Amino acid sequence: MPNVEKSYEELLSLLREAALLNSCASVLGWDEQTNLPPAGSQHRAEQLGLLAGLTHERATSPRIGELLSELEQCGSLGDVDSPMAVNVREARHAYDRSTKLPRALVEELSQTTALAQHAWVSARKKSDFAEFLPWFEKVVSLKRQQADAIGYNGGVPYDALLDEFEPGASSIEIAAAFRPLRDELVKLVTAIKGSSRQPDANLLRRRFPIEAQKKFAEEAARKIGFDFDAGRLDIAAHPFCSGLGPGDCRLTTRYNEQHFPGAFLGTMHEAGHGMYEQGVSKAAFGSPMGETVSLGIHESQSRLWENFVGRSRPFWQHFFGLAQRAFADSLSDVTFDAWYAAINDVRPSFIRVEADEVTYNLHIMLRFELEQPLISGDLKPADVPQAWNESFTRYFGITPPDAARGCLQDIHWSAGLIGYFPTYSLGNMYAAQFFVAAQRDLGDLSVPFTNGNFQPLLDWLRTNIHRRGKQLRANRLVQAITGQPLSHQPLVDHLHRKFDELYGLT
Amino acid sequence: MPNVEKSYEELLSLLREAALLNSCASVLGWDEQTNLPPAGSQHRAEQLGLLAGLTHERATSPRIGELLSELEQCGSLGDVDSPMAVNVREARHAYDRSTKLPRALVEELSQTTALAQHAWVSARKKSDFAEFLPWFEKVVSLKRQQADAIGYNGGVPYDALLDEFEPGASSIEIAAAFRPLRDELVKLVTAIKGSSRQPDANLLRRRFPIEAQKKFAEEAARKIGFDFDAGRLDIAAHPFCSGLGPGDCRLTTRYNEQHFPGAFLGTMHEAGHGMYEQGVSKAAFGSPMGETVSLGIHESQSRLWENFVGRSRPFWQHFFGLAQRAFADSLSDVTFDAWYAAINDVRPSFIRVEADEVTYNLHIMLRFELEQPLISGDLKPADVPQAWNESFTRYFGITPPDAARGCLQDIHWSAGLIGYFPTYSLGNMYAAQFFVAAQRDLGDLSVPFTNGNFQPLLDWLRTNIHRRGKQLRANRLVQAITGQPLSHQPLVDHLHRKFDELYGLT
Numbered sequence A, B: 001m002p003n004v005e006k007s008y009e010e011l012l013s014l015l016r017e018a019a020l021l022n023s024c025a026s027v028l029g030w031d032e033q034t035n036l037p038p039a040g041s042q043h044r045a046e047q048l049g050l051l052a053g054l055t056h057e058r059a060t061s062p063r064i065g066e067l068l069s070e071l072e073q074c075g076s077l078g079d080v081d082s083p084m085a086v087n088v089r090e091a092r093h094a095y096d097r098s099t100k101l102p103r104a105l106v107e108e109l110s111q112t113t114a115l116a117q118h119a120w121v122s123a124r125k126k127s128d129f130a131e132f133l134p135w136f137e138k139v140v141s142l143k144r145q146q147a148d149a150i151g152y153n154g155g156v157p158y159d160a161l162l163d164e165f166e167p168g169a170s171s172i173e174i175a176a177a178f179r180p181l182r183d184e185l186v187k188l189v190t191a192i193k194g195s196s197r198q199p200d201a202n203l204l205r206r207r208f209p210i211e212a213q214k215k216f217a218e219e220a221a222r223k224i225g226f227d228f229d230a231g232r233l234d235i236a237a238h239p240f241c242s243g244l245g246p247g248d249c250r251l252t253t254r255y256n257e258q259h260f261p262g263a264f265l266g267t268m269h270e271a272g273h274g275m276y277e278q279g280v281s282k283a284a285f286g287s288p289m290g291e292t293v294s295l296g297i298h299e300s301q302s303r304l305w306e307n308f309v310g311r312s313r314p315f316w317q318h319f320f321g322l323a324q325r326a327f328a329d330s331l332s333d334v335t336f337d338a339w340y341a342a343i344n345d346v347r348p349s350f351i352r353v354e355a356d357e358v359t360y361n362l363h364i365m366l367r368f369e370l371e372q373p374l375i376s377g378d379l380k381p382a383d384v385p386q387a388w389n390e391s392f393t394r395y396f397g398i399t400p401p402d403a404a405r406g407c408l409q410d411i412h413w414s415a416g417l418i419g420y421f422p423t424y425s426l427g428n429m430y431a432a433q434f435f436v437a438a439q440r441d442l443g444d445l446s447v448p449f450t451n452g453n454f455q456p457l458l459d460w461l462r463t464n465i466h467r468r469g470k471q472l473r474a475n476r477l478v479q480a481i482t483g484q485p486l487s488h489q490p491l492v493d494h495l496h497r498k499f500d501e502l503y504g505l506t
Helices: A002-034 A038-059 A060-073 A084-098 A102-125 A129-150 A155-167 A173-193 A201-205 A210-225 A258-279 A297-310 A312-326 A336-343 A360-376 A381-396 A422-444 A446-450 A455-464 A476-483 A489-502 B004-036 B038-059 B062-074 B081-102 B103-126 B130-151 B157-165 B169-194 B201-205 B210-224 B258-281 B295-309 B313-326 B336-343 B360-376 B379-397 B423-441 B446-450 B455-464 B472-482 B487-503
Strands: A231-235 A242-244 A249-251 B229-233 B240-244 B250-251
Touching: A002 A084, A002 A242, A002 A249, A002 B004, A038 B004, A038 B313, A060 A084, A084 A129, A102 A129, A102 B103, A129 A155, A129 A210, A129 A360, A129 A381, A129 B081, A155 A360, A173 A360, A173 A381, A173 A422, A173 A489, A201 A336, A210 A231, A210 A258, A210 B130, A231 A258, A242 A258, A242 B157, A249 A258, A249 B103, A258 A297, A258 A455, A258 B258, A297 A422, A297 A455, A297 A476, A312 A336, A312 A446, A336 B250, A360 A381, A360 A422, A360 B169, A381 B258, A422 A455, A422 A476, A446 A455, A476 B487, B004 B038, B004 B081, B004 B240, B004 B250, B062 B081, B081 B130, B103 B130, B130 B157, B130 B360, B130 B379, B157 B169, B157 B360, B169 B360, B169 B379, B169 B487, B201 B258, B201 B336, B210 B229, B210 B258, B210 B313, B229 B258, B240 B258, B250 B258, B258 B295, B258 B455, B295 B423, B295 B455, B295 B472, B313 B336, B313 B446, B360 B379, B423 B455, B423 B472, B423 B487, B446 B455
Parallel strands: A231 A249, B229 B250
Antiparallel strands: A242 A249, B240 B250
């Protein structure tokens, strides 16, 4: 037994050192997006390459493999959900994923996706799918090789890719939740489009001075519970949240003087990610018990704060008066109802990142439905534009006029991120399930929200999700908290409750 | 010969990797001073500790020692000033310095100085030298051990410490230049104090809005030649310049709405450091040929741009009109002559970092004259306050009222930086020598300066100093450029030329 303890300590210390080194790379990555002068790009790439290599070396050190085998064989790790058992289980998962890939494939993927992203930028600018196609084909082919190298346990190759972002998830299970969600959403979007009651979304395009937006967004992020003693909010071209280690979580957003919700709801979203990062155990840093569960669960936190809080009536009952003072020139003649309706404007559009709460998930499902046959080989990359446009027309009732507003819009595929998209909609479904469970435990949250009090919800998330680290995989976590498996129903219920009223549907 | 080439390539690649890793630590260090949220300090210390350990491991790897010995023995490195000979010579110097210290001493120094700095912060706040004394004694004792471990080649132990900051310099040579400089400065300060003509320095304490200061300082830094495509200017509590690698050099300053020259001349100073960093060979990054010569030469660049340019009459002939527009409320009633005199106000004061161009060097010499006997053992740390105050009174004609405004004012000694101070005055003397040589080569620079053209001077510095990397040690560099060894005379001449006129001395 003292041997087990010693091996376990050694394992934790090796994992911790790899995580510490990786967190240095996160600082350089954040700085690259926020501060790096243009002439520094080449050197930054070399710095990040070196750190990635050193981290990989540590994360795949044979000593970790030895220690894991030793611990797995000792049979005394305690209950399967004990910290020790969890750390060994998840460290094994990560170790196997990192060591199963042949080095040559890792390097080819890294070089190809670096170049493919450049090709994508250029192709999107010209809306020229043909220019991107050879790169796309190369990436898909490499990702298929990656799936084979990792293996997929009796499932389908796509699951091996999915597993990187949503450990343990299967495409069958996701498809089973997505299918009814898609059908419900298509109906809801059609009904909303047909409604005679439409919000005046132009209210959001009045003038909102950037300094005032900054102050207002920061104040709202602080009020919902993001800790600025342990974090920052900066400007970057692409909004993101990056946890740089215990006590240091950085959010970014981008401001547009002519568009209020972009930066504001973006900040709510990133603050949701950030509060999750701030809520994991600092003491467990570097071990799975100090890490977040999956991208889907991460996204559940950002969507919950963005949509279930930041787009809710009680939230704006607290914040609208403050917004009117902060943006007096633009909002003094606007009523609460008009504002709340505008914030919740639903409108089919081509670009995913600009989509509203309802249509957003249709963008995701469309991608999920193309990614699976791409990886199985049933869909050729060359046929993606046509397949994309057909699905898009079916779901949204409008057809993308060009590839830039169609299948070329996202960076993900060029970066090799196949299997990533579904986590966005998983996040939306989990968020709805968690929000129901939170109100089951805490009672109606609209009263504290109206009073600007978001602490009960944050405390609930801390206890039920954040502090648990990777103890439970996503499917077990949602079952443990809500008593139900992954389900589309709470999300559909939430959307109907909100939008039936807003658009006068019955 | 192919073996020599192979060994040399391997050496360069090992040096480069250590430098690349060290440059990652520089990013984290910069971020710590500019952006780090308070709760992130502990984690940042751990990140920096890990990177320092990894860098040290690489910089002291026995393989570097083997390669150096091999190359030194081959006898075919070419001319002593060839890149290969220079890289081997300076890599040997750095390698020996890093490997000569016993690990236990390195760790004790690192821990002691970390704690001593905390003790210093607290002691300075209370102006309580007795509280700092035990730490000071410990640091001095460890630095004496360090000097013995490194060795000093027939010189004195202090030289071993000096060598860290000014490779190859000796205290005898420095003292020989400092002595006549000190005598001249004491006379000049006395004459200035006695002059009936005194500038109105309160002009500098009018209201200078911070946004306007930022814009003005950045514009001036750009005009003198700092490349903002390869650098930034940010805010930090302590102004500094940090080269993070090729194409990325970061300056910081601090703004005070009630004091113009702090941020402005501080920016000129840091931009001088920054242009040196930006001027070294990018291709030679990681090898001595791509590094700066010494702290003294580095400081010559910052002082040159701060004092010989930024405090000069022709500089303000270009910039004063712009300043009047930028700070119209405060400067519209101010004449050029009053402004130029105020910027060059000379006034004995207790704090080194606030000192003017003339008295500054007296602050340095006083420290140099105490550091040498501290390290030789002729002066006990306990006797420093008395020795400080006696010298101060003799040089400045005023006596520090307390230790906070006396020997407790600087962080250096608590941080173990003994042998560092002299490089500030070396920088001032070198700057004066270089400025004479530049005008010998380029003609009177006041004409281009008056026209806002600083390119000829920058080009001259690039060619004569920046691009040479560590090819020549400081004493050979100044000899090669000016035809003279280190000398106090050009600095004294410069100060008399400027201040005799300003204060009406004859």
